[in-house]
Amino acid sequence: MANMGIEILAFILTISGWILISSTLPIDYWKVSSIDGTVITTATFWSNLWKTCVTDSTGVSNCKDFPSMLALEGYIQVCRGLMIAAVCLGFFGAILALVGMKCTKIGGSDRVKARIACLAGLNFLLGGLSSMTACSLYAHRITSEFFDPTFVAQKYELGAALFIGWAGSALCILGGAVFCFSMSEGGTTTTRVGYTYSGAASFLSSRIKPQHEAADVRSSRGKGIPPKQFDKNAYV
CATH class of the missing domain: 1.20.5 (Single alpha-helices involved in coiled-coils or other helix-helix interfaces)
Structure with a gap:
């Protein structure tokens, strides 16, 4: 019963993390223009992995999609690939977790279900690490440009999507680790010594x-x- 409760908790953590990671892809504010040292702000610039936008003082926004994938900067391409990989890994991990959990009626014997659950935990771990790497790489680019005194273009600050992505990555990593640990304990079998009555x-x-x-x-x-x-x- 305790092991079943642990695996349900791990499933809730991983699914919540996967939903947060998936929600970061369409969120607009990956980076927002900095107002540091600016007295009057007439426009706000912001962008994500797919487009860049500007919002004027009246609240009207104009957006422009990135024209070519091959013409993008390298870190944006890497972040796109890592985030898509994290979403796919989380999707397959959720399916495997449903099959491998002991509270479900599919999956076969306890040993087979434990192996499937461990595989689901590994998928969530890899997905969380991929999302964590993407958000950290994007944030590193923003902070390096912000603190670079020779960078004269528009400087940006960290957007809300990065914090949501970090939170979802942490939940996926934590839930995946709990999944692997609890299922590995439940899947082990003790060798019984035969006694002759x-x-x-x-x-x-x-x-x-x-x-x-x-x-x-x-x-x-x-x-x-x-x-x-x-x-x-x-x-x-």
């Missing part, structure tokens, strides 16, 4: 032995052989 044989022998002794006494009397006499200390 001789109680029934002892009972039967104790019932049969007096009968044989009585038969021997009767046969010895019939042949004129005196029965054996045992001293009182013979069995000491």
